[in-house]
Amino acid sequence: MIDTLDREIAEGEERIRLDVQDDGIGVLTLCRPEKLNGWSWESSRQLGLMADRIRFDERIGVALLRAEGRAFCAGIDVTAPGGAITGRSAAERTQNYYEGIRWVHERFAAFARLPQPVVAAVHGYCLGFGFELALMADIRIAADDAVFALPEAQLGVAVDAGGDLRIARDAGAGWAKYLALTGGRIDAPTAHRLGILQLVTAREELEREARAIAAAIAANAPLAVRAIKRNIDLYADAGLAETLDRTALSAALTLTSDDAREGYAAKAARRPPHFEGG
Secondary structure, eight states: OOOOOOOOTTOOOSSSSEEOOTTTTEEEOOGGGGGGGOOOOOHHHHHHHHHHHHHTTTTTSSEEEEEEESOOSSSEEEEEEEOOOOOHHHHHHHHHHHHHHHHHHHHHHHHTSSOOOOOEEEEEEEEEEHHHHHHTTTEEEEEEOOOEOOOOHHTTTOOSSSHHHHHHHHHHHHHHHHHHHOOOOOHHHHHHHHTSSSEOOOOOHHHHHHHHHHHHHHHHHHHHEEEEEEHHHHHTTHHHHHHHHHHHHHHHHHHHHHHHHHHHHHEEEESOOOOOOO
C-alpha cells in the first residue's frame, strides 16, 4: 500500500488536478488518460487532498468533476504500485485489507461530504471505482457515449466503495442488485431513465452543459446552497455510514479469497473464471 502521509503530490505522479476559476468553479480533473484514469491507492489519497483544498477555499462555490482522455475512469489500475495488500497470515491480510478499504472510504467521504456541491461530467467508460466516484457527486451529467458498470462480482470481490448502496438509494434495490450481481453494463440513456443521471447530452456538448449547471449553482447564495446540500444528504444518506463499514468487511473478505485470485487471473488471461466459493 502507498505511503498515506499527507505529503505533496510528486511531479509526474498527478492523478487528479484542481483548477480554480474566476466564476467560483473548482474544476477537478482525472488526469491519467494513458491509463484510462484507472484508480489506485494513490488516486484515493490525492482525492482526499483535493477535497481538503476545495473545502477551505473560499473562492470555490461548486466543484466540477471531469476527466481527460477517452474514459472517465475504467476502474482499478491493476498495474499501480501497492495494489496487493500482504500479511503474515490470512487473518492479518484480511485485517489489513479491511483497514485499507476503511481508509479509502474516509477519503471518499471527505469528497462526498464537501460543503460545496459537486457536478460530475462523465464520458466513455465509467466502471467500478469510476462509477462509484461519479455516484458521489450531487449532480451527474453524461455524454451519450458513457458506459456504466460495477464488474466486481465478475472478479470474485464485493463492491467496495458503496456504489451499489448509492444506486439502491437513487434507483432502487432491484436495480442495485441487477447491476452489482451481474456486472452488466448500461448506457447513458438507461442510467438517465433509472435516475442515476440527471442529464444526457452529446459528447461535444458535455463540458458546456456541465459548466453551465456548475455556474448556475455558483451564482446562488453560498450559505443557502450548502444548507440545501447538507439537508438533502442527511435525509438521503441515513444509515449509509454504518452500512459502509459492513461493506469494507465484505470487500476485505472477498479480496483475500481464492475466488478473487482466480477472477483476476482469468481476466488477465482473457478466459472465463472458475469460481469455487472459497
